[in-house]
Amino acid sequence: MTATAVEPQSATGRDPAAGPRRTKRNGPRRVSPLILAFVLVPFVVEAVWVFWPALQGFWLALTSWDGLSAPRFVGFGNFSDMVSDPIFRTALKNTAIWLVLFGGLSVIGGFGMALLLQRERRGVGIYRAALFTPVVFSLVVTALIWRVFYQPDGLVDTVFRTVGLGNFIRPWLADPDTALYAVIVPALWRQIGYVMVLYLAGLKAVDPALYEAAKVDGASAWQRTRYVTIPQLKGVNSVVLSVIVIDSLRSFDIVWSMTKGGPYHSSELLSTYMYSTAFQSTQLGYASALAVVIFVLALAVILGYLIRAFREET
Amino acid sequence: MTGLAMPLSDRRTFLKGLGVLGAATLVPGCATSSKSPGSGSAPTGQVALQSNLSSEQAKAAMEKLVAAYNKTGGSQVKLNTVASEIFRTQLPTYLTSANPPDVYTWYAGSVADSYAKKDLLLDVSSVWDSMGNYSKAMQTLSTSSAGQKIFVPTSYYWWGMFYRKSNFAKWGVTPPKTWDEFVAVCKTIQGKGIPPIGIGLGDTPWVASAWFDYLNIRINGAPFHRQLLAGQGNFTDPKVKAVFTKWREVLPYFDPKGKSFPFQEATSALLAGKTGMFLIGTFFADSAPKDALDDIDFFQFPIIDPAVPVAEEAPTDGYFASKKVQDVDGVKKFLSWLATAEAQEIYVQNSSGTAIPANPDGKSADTPLVQKGKAMIEGAAEITQFFNRDSSDALQPTADAALTKFLDKPDQIDKILKDWQAAAEKVFKA
Numbered sequence: 054m055t056a057t058a059v060e061p062q063s064a065t066g067r068d069p070a071a072g073p074r075r076t077k078r079n080g081p082r083r084v085s086p087l088i089l090a091f092v093l094v095p096f097v098v099e100a101v102w103v104f105w106p107a108l109q110g111f112w113l114a115l116t117s118w119d120g121l122s123a124p125r126f127v128g129f130g131n132f133s134d135m136v137s138d139p140i141f142r143t144a145l146k147n148t149a150i151w152l153v154l155f156g157g158l159s160v161i162g163g164f165g166m167a168l169l170l171q172r173e174r175r176g177v178g179i180y181r182a183a184l185f186t187p188v189v190f191s192l193v194v195t196a197l198i199w200r201v202f203y204q205p206d207g208l209v210d211t212v213f214r215t216v217g218l219g220n221f222i223r224p225w226l227a228d229p230d231t232a233l234y235a236v237i238v239p240a241l242w243r244q245i246g247y248v249m250v251l252y253l254a255g256l257k258a259v260d261p262a263l264y265e266a267a268k269v270d271g272a273s274a275w276q277r278t279r280y281v282t283i284p285q286l287k288g289v290n291s292v293v294l295s296v297i298v299i300d301s302l303r304s305f306d307i308v309w310s311m312t313k314g315g316p317y318h319s320s321e322l323l324s325t326y327m328y329s330t331a332f333q334s335t336q337l338g339y340a341s342a343l344a345v346v347i348f349v350l351a352l353a354v355i356l357g358y359l360i361r362a363f364r365e366e367t
Numbered sequence: 368m369t370g371l372a373m374p375l376s377d378r379r380t381f382l383k384g385l386g387v388l389g390a391a392t393l394v395p396g397c398a399t400s401s402k403s404p405g406s407g408s409a410p411t412g413q414v415a416l417q418s419n420l421s422s423e424q425a426k427a428a429m430e431k432l433v434a435a436y437n438k439t440g441g442s443q444v445k446l447n448t449v450a451s452e453i454f455r456t457q458l459p460t461y462l463t464s465a466n467p468p469d470v471y472t473w474y475a476g477s478v479a480d481s482y483a484k485k486d487l488l489l490d491v492s493s494v495w496d497s498m499g500n501y502s503k504a505m506q507t508l509s510t511s512s513a514g515q516k517i518f519v520p521t522s523y524y525w526w527g528m529f530y531r532k533s534n535f536a537k538w539g540v541t542p543p544k545t546w547d548e549f550v551a552v553c554k555t556i557q558g559k560g561i562p563p564i565g566i567g568l569g570d571t572p573w574v575a576s577a578w579f580d581y582l583n584i585r586i587n588g589a590p591f592h593r594q595l596l597a598g599q600g601n602f603t604d605p606k607v608k609a610v611f612t613k614w615r616e617v618l619p620y621f622d623p624k625g626k627s628f629p630f631q632e633a634t635s636a637l638l639a640g641k642t643g644m645f646l647i648g649t650f651f652a653d654s655a656p657k658d659a660l661d662d663i664d665f666f667q668f669p670i671i672d673p674a675v676p677v678a679e680e681a682p683t684d685g686y687f688a689s690k691k692v693q694d695v696d697g698v699k700k701f702l703s704w705l706a707t708a709e710a711q712e713i714y715v716q717n718s719s720g721t722a723i724p725a726n727p728d729g730k731s732a733d734t735p736l737v738q739k740g741k742a743m744i745e746g747a748a749e750i751t752q753f754f755n756r757d758s759s760d761a762l763q764p765t766a767d768a769a770l771t772k773f774l775d776k777p778d779q780i781d782k783i784l785k786d787w788q789a790a791a792e793k794v795f796k797a
Binding site for chain 2: 120121134139140203204227229313315316317332333335
């Protein structure tokens with residue numbers, strides 16, 4: 054009752070008594086200082102530590118800078134240098150290989166494992182845990198473990214010898230033909246467990262009634278997977294795709310701690326090349342330009358997918 | 368889910384803490400932007416020493432060194448040890464920041480001069496007034512291209528072809544002096560089924576640069592080597608190719624496994640008798656068991672052309688100071704003390720013991736190995752530092768790529784040298 058009476062008064066804005074009352078009424082719409090703080094403090098931190106350096110990175114990409122003297126503006130010189138840079142081309146090619154192999158195999162492997170392990174059977178928890186364990190390790194630790202596997206006369210060599218493939222043995226991480234693939238394996242070892250967990254969660258959310266209905270209609274196991282499971286996982290797929298693209302393009306730690314992009318740049322990714330140009334060759338301008346390329350690539354792939362996904366939804 | 372089930376009050380304090388943390392992280396951001404350098408502030412009475420000697424023994428030796436100085440009175444020195452890789456990448460940031468640490472551990476030669484060229488280093492010519500007994504080579508190394516003394520050398524070490532005395536005796540070989548003798552020794556050792564030359568390129572590809580350096584200073588001489596590394600030469604020069612032609616003669620004797628492991632493991636391989644010899648700096652001793660060291664000896668890198676004045680690699684370590692130091696007198700006093708034989712002995716005695724004091728009056732460790740190394744360096748007509756120290760850390764990766772590729776695909780040497788030149792030009796241009 055009183056509320057309706059107050060309304061016209063507050064519209065005039067003259068009645069001082071209306072002030073506090075109005076606050077009370079519009080309370081939910083007014084943002085409390087606490088919430089404002091929650092938004093603004095992280096925003097300020099983010100602005101100083103993320104947005105500002107990111108913007109600076111874009112600016113540095115247009116300069117030539119050694120970290121000591123003032124940056125010198127060179128326009129798009131860094132980007133045109135890339136065209137004729139053989140190491141950049143190797144790194145780009147390797148990043149593409151990495152995206153396809155690491156991304157593709159971890160989706161296939163992770164999805165396969167999730168299908169295998171989704172049904173509650175005795176001991177299935179042990180298998181799930183075993184596959185997920187590598188995710189728990191830091192990638193640097195994973196790299197160290199695998200370096201021991203790959204070392205001369207190490208586990209990998211022994212396995213090859215026992216199965217009679219001794220002729221194929223090579224210095225896995227030091228041979229330019231195998232180095233990149235030798236690094237992808239441990240990366241997959243970890244990523245498959247991660248993707249599996251994402252898909253397991255997705256599979257749990259699929260309504261069992263759909264399977265029953267399909268079964269009643271006489272759908273085979275393959276048809277149930279193809280026409281029920283996969284369409285139902287659309288939401289998870291977009292998450293997995295984003296995760297994979299981002300993980301591929303930022304893959305750095307495992308490569309750096311296993312080969313440092315070597316031998317002679319044969320396992321170089323854009324990310325390791327960016328790091329070594331920035332902090333070993335101190336060509337910070339060129340390295341920033343590489344960072345911009347990585348950013349654009351990631352954005353292009355993910356935006357492309359997201360736009361398509363949203364369009365289908367609406 | 369249990370993680371979220373903490374009592375409300377706990378969560379509040381947690382969040383409050385988070386906020387404080389966020390605010391705290393903002394502070395250093397301001398610290399670099401405010402406060403103009405040397406804004407007339409009085410001597411602080413404290414000297415900040417930034418050290419990259421992070422290995423256990425070297426760090427302990429530095430702590431003893433600083434403690435000894437702090438007892439002498441004057442400015443107190445505060446030691447801050449940083450992992451060497453971080454130190455290397457951060458050094459430009461330290462030196463260009465508004466309020467940098469005062470004194471830094473660093474290397475003599477081109478790698479120090481590059482900072483002097485940017486006018487970031489303190490002129491320490493007055494410190495050198497008390498260093499009249501230092502060798503001419505040390506003086507040259509510590510002088511910037513502008514003619515100022517910018518560096519205070521404190522110790523150096525040497526590179527050599529290390530081997531186990533007992534193994535050489537067992538294989539019936541004696542240390543070679545010339546290239547031909549060296550090749551003959553390689554043949555004999557290989558005949559015993561042992562890879563003659565050890566190397567460790569996995570993770571430490573820069574070790575290969577020692578071979579390039581030595582072959583180049585033996586064939587073309589130290590002056591040519593220095594000019595080439597300073598960007599005044601060209602890696603496609605036939606004289607450079609001659610280095611690789613010579614190298615190729617001994618490529619079959621390299622341990623094929625050496626590509627896969629770092630120099631520390633190559634050291635173990637040498638000590639275990641799995642390789643015959645190993646061209647390495649004395650720092651390898653840090654990762655070797657003490658009892659094995661008694662059986663270790665070395666010989667000088669074989670002479671190839673007797674007409675070329677003999678040069679040796681003797682990387683020199685020491686200190687320089689930032690141009691922006693506030694307590695100039697305190698810093699110079701500390702540097703003068705570091706240059707004394709007494710200070711250098713404290714360091715040498717407490718570190719792994721293979722470093723030799725830069726002060727000629729300083730006593731090095733009394734082992735035959737160190738005495739032999741010292742005699743070799745003192746007898747050399749020319750001293751070089753090492754690839755990265757005679758050029759720059761930026762040029763080192765270009766050498767790593769070129770040299771590891773050469774070891775793998777020696778047939779492609781012309782393309783390798785062309786690529787190396789292109790990569791080097793980019794570094795020199797930057």
